[in-house]
Amino acid sequence: xxxxxxxxxxxxxCPIRHRAVCARCDKGELRRxxxxxxxxSYEAGQPVMWAGDEMDFVASVVSGIAxxxxxxxxxxxxxxxxxxxxxxxxxxxxxxxxxxxxxxxxLMLCCFRRKPFERLxxxxxxxxxxxxxxxxxxxxxxREWMLILGRKTAREKIASLLTIIAxxxxxxxxxxxxxxxxxxxxxxxxxxxxxxxxTLETVSRQISSLKRDQIISLEGKRKVVVPDxxxxxxxxxxxxxxxxxx
Amino acid sequence: xxxxxxxxxxxxxCPIRHRAVCARCDKGELRRxxxxxxxxSYEAGQPVMWAGDEMDFVASVVSGIAxxxxxxxxxxxxxxxxxxxxxxxxxxxxxxxxxxxxxxxxLMLCCFRRKPFERLxxxxxxxxxxxxxxxxxxxxxxREWMLILGRKTAREKIASLLTIIAxxxxxxxxxxxxxxxxxxxxxxxxxxxxxxxxTLETVSRQISSLKRDQIISLEGKRKVVVPDxxxxxxxxxxxxxxxxxx
DNA sequence: CGGTCCAGTTGATCCTGATCAAAGCGGCGG
DNA sequence: CCGCCGCTTTGATCAGGATCAACTGGACCG
Numbered sequence: 194x195x196x197x198x199x200x201x202x203x204x205x206x207c208p209i210r211h212r213a214v215c216a217r218c219d220k221g222e223l224r225r226x227x228x229x230x231x232x233x234s235y236e237a238g239q240p241v242m243w244a245g246d247e248m249d250f251v252a253s254v255v256s257g258i259a260x261x262x263x264x265x266x267x268x269x270x271x272x273x274x275x276x277x278x279x280x281x282x283x284x285x286x287x288x289x290x291x292x293x294x295x296x297x298x299x300l301m302l303c304c305f306r307r308k309p310f311e312r313l314x315x316x317x318x319x320x321x322x323x324x325x326x327x328x329x330x331x332x333x334x335x336r337e338w339m340l341i342l343g344r345k346t347a348r349e350k351i352a353s354l355l356t357i358i359a360x361x362x363x364x365x366x367x368x369x370x371x372x373x374x375x376x377x378x379x380x381x382x383x384x385x386x387x388x389x390x391x392t393l394e395t396v397s398r399q400i401s402s403l404k405r406d407q408i409i410s411l412e413g414k415r416k417v418v419v420p421d422x423x424x425x426x427x428x429x430x431x432x433x434x435x436x437x438x439x
Numbered sequence: 440x441x442x443x444x445x446x447x448x449x450x451x452x453c454p455i456r457h458r459a460v461c462a463r464c465d466k467g468e469l470r471r472x473x474x475x476x477x478x479x480s481y482e483a484g485q486p487v488m489w490a491g492d493e494m495d496f497v498a499s500v501v502s503g504i505a506x507x508x509x510x511x512x513x514x515x516x517x518x519x520x521x522x523x524x525x526x527x528x529x530x531x532x533x534x535x536x537x538x539x540x541x542x543x544x545x546l547m548l549c550c551f552r553r554k555p556f557e558r559l560x561x562x563x564x565x566x567x568x569x570x571x572x573x574x575x576x577x578x579x580x581x582r583e584w585m586l587i588l589g590r591k592t593a594r595e596k597i598a599s600l601l602t603i604i605a606x607x608x609x610x611x612x613x614x615x616x617x618x619x620x621x622x623x624x625x626x627x628x629x630x631x632x633x634x635x636x637x638t639l640e641t642v643s644r645q646i647s648s649l650k651r652d653q654i655i656s657l658e659g660k661r662k663v664v665v666p667d668x669x670x671x672x673x674x675x676x677x678x679x680x681x682x683x684x685x
Numbered sequence: 686c687g688g689t690c691c692a693g694t695t696g697a698t699c700c701t702g703a704t705c706a707a708a709g710c711g712g713c714g715g
Numbered sequence: 716c717c718g719c720c721g722c723t724t725t726g727a728t729c730a731g732g733a734t735c736a737a738c739t740g741g742a743c744c745g
Contacts, residue, residue, distance in 0.1 A: 263586045266678050271589040273582035284575055286568075291579055318564045322532075325567060328574045329530055333537055335581040336519035340509045342588035343517040343636025347702065382723065390589025395702055397724055414711090414723075432512050593732065628693065641732055643694055660693070660741090 222317055229309040235296035241282075246290045250304040251283030257300035258379045261292040262387060272387040273335070277361055277379075281327055285311050298379060342390045345430055350389040351399040352428035355409065355417060359425075375418040403428070468563055475555040481542035487528075492536045496550040497529030503546035504625045507538040508633060518633040519581070523607055523625075527573055531557050544625060588636045591676055596635040597645040598674035601655065601663060605671075621664040649674070 218226065232255070235241055241259060242248065254276050261274030273292060276282055282294065282302070314321045341353050356370075358378065363370040370376075378385075382393040382400075389396070403409050408425055410418045419425050464472065478501070481487055487505060488494065500522050507520030519538060522528055528540065528548070560567045587599050604624065609616040616622075624631075628639040628646075635642070649655050654671055656664045665671050 261582075263582070265586070265590065265676055267676075269590040269676075271586040273585050286572055287575065292582065314568075315564070318561070318567065321564060321567050321571060322560075325571045325574060326532060328571060328578060329533065332574060332578050332581060335578060335585065336507075336509070336538065339519050339581065339585055339588055340511070340517040342585055344511065344515040381721095392703060393723085394704080394725085398702090401724070430511055430513075430515075638733060639693085640695085640734080643692095644732090647694070 218317070218320070222313070222320075225309070225313055226305065229306045229313075231304050231306075233302045233304055235300040235302070237296060237298045237300075239296045239300075241294040241296055241300070241302070242290045244290055244292050247288055248283055248290050249307050251281070251285060251307055251310055252302040252304040254278050254280045254282065255301040255303050258297040259300055259302075260295050260297050260384065260387075262295065263292055270387050271390060272384065274331070275388065278365060281324075283307070285314055285324065297384060347389075347391055347395050347399050348402065348428060349430040350391060351385075351396065351403065352408070352425055353431070354385060354389060355419070356425055356429055359417075359419065359422070370419070370422055372422050373418070373420060374422065375412070375416055378415045378417055464563070464566070468559070468566075471555070471559055472551065475552045475559075477550050477552075479548045479550055481546040481548070483542060483544045483546075485542045485546075487540040487542055487546070487548070488536045490536055490538050493534055494529055494536050495553050497527070497531060497553055497556055498548040498550040500524050500526045500528065501547040501549050504543040505546055505548075506541050506543050506630065506633075508541065509538055516633050517636060518630065520577070521634065524611060527570075529553070531560055531570065543630060593635075593637055593641050593645050594648065594674060595676040596637060597631075597642065597649065598654070598671055599677070600631060600635060601665070602671055602675055605663075605665065605668075616665070616668055618668050619664070619666060620668065621658070621662055624661045624663055 233252075235257075244263070256278050259276040259280075259282065260272050261276070262270050262272045264270040284291075285307070288307075314324065341350055345353060358380075359370040359374060359376050362376040363374065380388065382396045385391075385396045386393040400409075400411075404411060407420070408428055410420070412418060479498075481503075490509070502524050505522040505526075505528065506518050507522070508516050508518045510516040530537075531553070534553075560570065587596055591599060604626075605616040605620060605622050608622040609620065626634065628642045631637075631642045632639040646655075646657075650657060653666070654674055656666070658664060
């Protein structure tokens with residue numbers, strides 16, 4: 194989750210400053226990337242792929258939000274991944290999508306055709322290493338998320354989610370979230386509920402409660418203002434320095 | 440989680456048939472592995488490392504059970520990883536342990552010193568690729584686990600855990616779990632509770648309930664017999680073929 | 686044999702978050 | 716302007732699992 198400072202000079206030819214593949218790529222590698230690259234856009238709510246579909250590309254999120262989720266037969270759903278701009282989607286070496294992927298807002302993907310991308314990984318070990326690093330980061334985030342799902346109260350869950358989003362939005366702008374910081378909530382109440390293993394009513398109530406206790410305030414429905422960031426972190430149940438800063 | 444058929448012939452010089460590094464290693468690579476390898480054993484209950492410790496090795500589980508877990512300040516704990524024999528522990532490229540690691544039964548690790556192991560990865564791309572594949576498997580397991588934690592009832596959680604353990608034990612023996620199969624439960628009620636985000640009382644009650652409904656029976660405290668495996672799977676809430684078979 | 690310890694079981698009660706229901710609030714098209 | 720729709724908020728009630736507490740049974744030991 195730690196922010197990667199993109200190497201703009203060296204990555205000039207890659208329009209999205211792709212986290213996985215640009216920072217250390219030479220001219221030839223960038224040319225090969227350009228050759229297998231194309232863009233796709235999706236409207237809010239549109240499915241990108243269903244679990245079980247064949248994946249013919251891997252991709253990087255240029256703008257918008259995508260979610261990974263699992264659904265049970267009776268309709269219960271759990272979000273298992275949240276992809277913000279610069280996040281990576283797809284798994285080299287896997288052909289079948291393991292989860293439903295949905296555009297949660299208007300979404301632009303920078304896609305790379307899977308087969309030649311896999312060849313590129315084999316030829317270019319540092320790309321493989323970067324993918325391993327990113328996958329380990331995702332694994333850490335997933336395990337942090339497991340603690341949230343398994344052991345936190347509804348209020349702590351909401352505070353944790355707000356903290357995570359604030360930190361990720363800040364890291365995209367290369368800053369740290371501080372007092373008075375504000376950010377757009379890119380999720381509906383229902384998506385937040387699917388993220389946290391709650392119902393949308395409980396999400397709404399807990400947000401109202403945090404508002405009542407002056408931990409946050411809302412401008413409109415979606416913009417969140419955090420007057421005292423440490424106060425928000427205190428509500429997550431984590432100790433001040435550990436946990437969420439992965 | 441799919442079982443890897445070890446290449447015994449080529450890995451003869453690696454006593455543990457290490458999943459990560461043996462299957463495609465040549466003589467020179469195996470020699471380098473031997474040079475940086477050593478064994479460590481731990482008693483049941485003994486900590487292997489704490490979150491925040493410096494890790495000077497990566498390792499493979501030879502025998503016994505290890506768990507990864509996170510603990511909140513007030514003592515609530517969530518298990519985030521369960522390592523059975525042949526599973527891999529550690530993260531090339533990371534120096535600080537992200538979670539507590541505990542020996543949950545007598546445990547034997549085959550360790551590799553971290554620094555030279557990382558060098559070996561750089562020199563030997565197929566090891567890096569194998570690590571990426573294993574990490575993706577762990578990520579899939581973590582996300583399956585998130586669905587369990589976030590959306591399943593206590594009874595479904597227990598059934599899911601039993602299914603997972605049955606499948607992993609079976610895969611170590613290169614078989615598939617079937618009707619009448621039985622296995623050792625390697626976890627106490629409390630560990631099961633930490634795995635599933637429940638209390639140990641609830642775990643005990645749900646196991647009793649499954650016993651009462653003839654879904655399982657127990658021999659002693661730890662040996663579980665499953666007369667009808669499909670009936671157990673039906674209790675997990677997953678559809679028959681998807682989900683758990685990752 | 687009795688005593689202690691520990692993992693597990695079972696019971697009674699409580700509380701958090703789910704469920705069911707209704708109403709508020711923009712935004713948008715006619 | 717109205718009516719409709721999607722999203723959100725709030726209220727009333729319910730229930731699943733947590734909590735607190737007592738008890739069982741086996742292993743170990745003097």
